[in-house]
Amino acid sequence: MAELECKDVTLGYEDRTLVEHLNFEVNTGDYLCIVGENGTGKSTLMRTILRLQKPLVGSIEYGDGLRPTEIGYLPQQTIVQKDFPASVREVVMSGCQTKAGRRPFYTKDEKKLAEVQMERLGIMKLSKHCYRELSGGQQQRVLLARALCATEKMLLLDEPVSGLDPKVTAEMYKLIQMLNEQGISIIMISHDISSAVKYASHILHIGDHVFFGTVQEYQTSSIGRRYLEEA
Amino acid sequence: MTESIQLIMNYIANYPFVRYALIVSVLIALCSSLLGVTLVLKRFSFIGDGLSHVAFGAMAVAAVLDLTDNMILVLPITILAAVLLLWTGQNAKIKGDAAIAMISVGALAVGYLLLNKFSKSANVSGDVCSTLFGSTSILTLKTGEVWLCVVLSILVIGAFIFFYNKIFAVTFDESFSKAVGTKTNIYNLIIAIIIAVIIVLAMNLVGSLLVSALIIFPALSSMRVFKSFLSVTISSALLSVVCALLGILISIGAGTPVGSTIVAVDIVAFAIFSLIGKLAGRA
Numbered sequence: 338m339a340e341l342e343c344k345d346v347t348l349g350y351e352d353r354t355l356v357e358h359l360n361f362e363v364n365t366g367d368y369l370c371i372v373g374e375n376g377t378g379k380s381t382l383m384r385t386i387l388r389l390q391k392p393l394v395g396s397i398e399y400g401d402g403l404r405p406t407e408i409g410y411l412p413q414q415t416i417v418q419k420d421f422p423a424s425v426r427e428v429v430m431s432g433c434q435t436k437a438g439r440r441p442f443y444t445k446d447e448k449k450l451a452e453v454q455m456e457r458l459g460i461m462k463l464s465k466h467c468y469r470e471l472s473g474g475q476q477q478r479v480l481l482a483r484a485l486c487a488t489e490k491m492l493l494l495d496e497p498v499s500g501l502d503p504k505v506t507a508e509m510y511k512l513i514q515m516l517n518e519q520g521i522s523i524i525m526i527s528h529d530i531s532s533a534v535k536y537a538s539h540i541l542h543i544g545d546h547v548f549f550g551t552v553q554e555y556q557t558s559s560i561g562r563r564y565l566e567e568a
Numbered sequence: 569m570t571e572s573i574q575l576i577m578n579y580i581a582n583y584p585f586v587r588y589a590l591i592v593s594v595l596i597a598l599c600s601s602l603l604g605v606t607l608v609l610k611r612f613s614f615i616g617d618g619l620s621h622v623a624f625g626a627m628a629v630a631a632v633l634d635l636t637d638n639m640i641l642v643l644p645i646t647i648l649a650a651v652l653l654l655w656t657g658q659n660a661k662i663k664g665d666a667a668i669a670m671i672s673v674g675a676l677a678v679g680y681l682l683l684n685k686f687s688k689s690a691n692v693s694g695d696v697c698s699t700l701f702g703s704t705s706i707l708t709l710k711t712g713e714v715w716l717c718v719v720l721s722i723l724v725i726g727a728f729i730f731f732y733n734k735i736f737a738v739t740f741d742e743s744f745s746k747a748v749g750t751k752t753n754i755y756n757l758i759i760a761i762i763i764a765v766i767i768v769l770a771m772n773l774v775g776s777l778l779v780s781a782l783i784i785f786p787a788l789s790s791m792r793v794f795k796s797f798l799s800v801t802i803s804s805a806l807l808s809v810v811c812a813l814l815g816i817l818i819s820i821g822a823g824t825p826v827g828s829t830i831v832a833v834d835i836v837a838f839a840i841f842s843l844i845g846k847l848a849g850r851a
Contacts, residue, residue: 387747406749412741417609421740424796431737435748441730467795487748 338400339364340491340522341386346395348381354393355381361541361549363491365401368514368523370533372564373543379526382543383495386524403491406435409484411477411494419469425479426464429455432486447486454482458512474505481512492516494525498532510536530564572821579820586820588714589706593773593812593830595721597782600770601808602728603763604787605800606739615653616780618672619767622649624776625675625682627699632686639716643768649675650764654756702775702827706816709772717769724765731758736797773812774827785834786811792838792845811837 339362349355355378363369371379384390386397388405399405409432432454433447455461458478463471468479477497484492494513498506506529514536517523527533533540540555542548548560555561579586607613626645630638653668680696689695709717728735737745738755746752770779790803815830822829 387743389743389746406747408747410744410747412743415741415743417611418740420791421609422605422791422795422797422800423736423740424798427736427797428740431733431740431745432748434734434737434745434750437733441733443733465796470795483744493747 340401340403342398344396347393348378356543368517368537369539370537371526371541377543407488407490409488409492411480411484413495423468425466428468428479429482432483454485458482473501491522576821592717593816594809596769596773597808597812598805599721599724600766600782601786601804604783608787613784616783618668620776620779621672622675625679628679628683632682646768647764650760654760700775700777706773706826778827778831781831789838789841792841
């Protein structure tokens with residue numbers, strides 16, 4: 338079965354349904370972009386995949402060796418983080434919290450893993466810097482390194498390029514593409530439809546009409562054509 | 569000046585209660601600074617205030633019931649309040665700051681009402697004042713209370729070290745922690761319990777109205793200068809201990825109230841750290 342399978346899911350809150358009968362799957366190595374207007378339930382879907390909230394109807398199943406806790410998450414910046422005194426190393430290390438489990442301290446292997454990931458994302462020389470003083474692009478790299486400490490299987494990215502300038506945005510997309518080519522499945526929420534069709538393998542469009550399929554199918558579908566023209 | 573120092577040395581050498589007070593203050597100051605960063609960053613600065621008022625209410629009830637050891641009542645009630653406020657905070661009907669405000673002023677009012685009406689003490693306003701501002705209580709600790717403080721402090725410090733990495737992770741990014749399978753509810757509960765114990769301890773030192781100062785000032789000062797969680801934590805602990813010691817020695821020498829003197833020293837330290845932070849930022 339697929340790594341992640343979403344079966345007839347309805348999302349929303351007690352008094353309001355956001356999206357109904359959602360069906361899609363993510364297989365190993367896929368690069369899925371979730372697009373759609375604001376308020377259509379993209380973030381709710383993301384929270385549901387991460388099991389931070391429950392779907393109203395339906396279920397999300399995890400398979401192909403993927404445990405639900407093996408989804409690395411790249412959240413949008415929270416207000417707390419804007420003045421949090423933490424070094425890059427400390428933030429990346431915290432990605433190992435699942436591996437540490439009930440053990441209070443990190444092992445040598447876990448510290449090594451954090452260094453490997455910082456090296457991989459080119460932030461090794463920033464390791465002693467303060468997280469809150471980095472540029473937006475650097476902060477995203479730090480959070481990516483943290484997510485990679487938690488998993489090598491699947492990354493969930495919540496608008497990873499919002500607020501970044503065009504050059505850094507391009508670098509970020511290249512970086513995500515590189516990770517995808519190394520075998521990590523990617524699920525990304527995005528507003529940037531032109532980059533979505535450029536880099537992703539699959540598109541999930543949420544809104545009045547729901548679409549799920551490959552990028553090629555999306556580009557030829559009526560909903561996809563309309564949305565791409567508007568962009 | 570030399571006269572005051574001689575006076576202080578004389579006190580320390582001749583009166584065991586002064587030595588007790590110093591030991592207990594160092595421990596309490598150390599504990600209270602530990603979770604400061606977490607509280608400030610989770611926007612819970614006022615929880616210290618709210619909980620200490622609950623503790624005041626509980627103290628009043630203990631006094632009215634004429635309990636010999638009021639910790640038996642005060643500690644569990646404060647822990648319960650902390651758990652209610654912090655743990656259920658996310659999905660409660662009444663949100664964060666409103667809930668804290670309600671519980672804290674409520675406890676304060678009921679506490680004072682009870683003391684005023686039923687207290688057997690001859691000097692009610694004196695009692696209330698010393699519970700609120702901790703005027704002399706640190707110097708009147710009995711040996712049993714000293715030991716209790718020592719044991720609780722060691723427990724708090726131990727728990728903090730043991731859960732340090734998890735506390736960092738949950739404070740920095742709770743959603744991420746939850747997503748990768750960390751039981752964030754349990755750690756929030758642990759944080760709530762540690763805070764309650766710290767507040768009950770710290771009330772002995774500075775009184776219930778000034779507890780928050782002891783918790784947040786060292787953390788805020790250190791955050792001006794240091795940039796990693798570990799260095800901020802260590803700096804807060806050291807700063808808090810130094811300020812408490814200075815405050816208590818000044819108060820003995822100058823005859824000022826202990827609690828407010830310590831807080832005044834904390835304020836001065838905050839100003840100095842802010843200045844250092846500004847200068848370092850410009851360099």
